[in-house]
Amino acid sequence: MKIKSDKRPSRRNDRKVLVAEESIKRWAESDSESSSSSSSSSDSEQKEVHCLMADHMDDDEAENASLKNSSAESSSDELEDTDSLKTELSKLRIENELLRSESSELKAEVEKLTKEMSSWTQSTRALQKLQESKSQHLIELS
Structure with a gap:
C-alpha cells in the first residue's frame, strides 16, 4: 500500500511570495512619496507582482494536479490491495473448510479404530480366561 504524503510548499514558492510582498511594500512606499514620478516604476512593479502571483498560482495548480494524480493512484492501489x-481471504476460507472436513474424517477414523x-x-x-480355565481343567484331570 502507498502512504499519502503531505507535500510542503517549496522554498522557491516562499521566495516568490516574499519578493511579491517586498514589491508591494516598495510600491506602497513609492506611491506615497511621489505619485507622478513613480507611476511608470510602480506599474512595472505591479506587473512584476502580478507575474509572481500568477507563477505562484500556476505552481499551486501543478501541485494540485500532481496531488490529485497521486491520490487517484493511491486509491487505485488501495482498491487493488x-x-x-x-481473494486471499476467499482462498483461506476454502482451505479452512477443507481442513475442517479432513479433521472430521480423521476424528471418525480415530473413533472407529478406538472401538x-x-x-x-x-x-x-x-482368550486368556479360556486358556487359564483350560489349564486348570487339565490340571484337575491329571
Missing part, C-alpha cells in the same frame, strides 16, 4: 486481500482396539482387547482377555 483490497481486491487481492478479498476396534477395544474389541481386540476384550477378545484377548476372553
Whole structure:
C-alpha cells in the first residue's frame, strides 16, 4: 500500500511570495512619496507582482494536479490491495473448510479404530480366561 504524503510548499514558492510582498511594500512606499514620478516604476512593479502571483498560482495548480494524480493512484492501489486481500481471504476460507472436513474424517477414523482396539482387547482377555480355565481343567484331570 502507498502512504499519502503531505507535500510542503517549496522554498522557491516562499521566495516568490516574499519578493511579491517586498514589491508591494516598495510600491506602497513609492506611491506615497511621489505619485507622478513613480507611476511608470510602480506599474512595472505591479506587473512584476502580478507575474509572481500568477507563477505562484500556476505552481499551486501543478501541485494540485500532481496531488490529485497521486491520490487517484493511491486509491487505485488501495482498491487493488483490497481486491487481492478479498481473494486471499476467499482462498483461506476454502482451505479452512477443507481442513475442517479432513479433521472430521480423521476424528471418525480415530473413533472407529478406538472401538476396534477395544474389541481386540476384550477378545484377548476372553482368550486368556479360556486358556487359564483350560489349564486348570487339565490340571484337575491329571
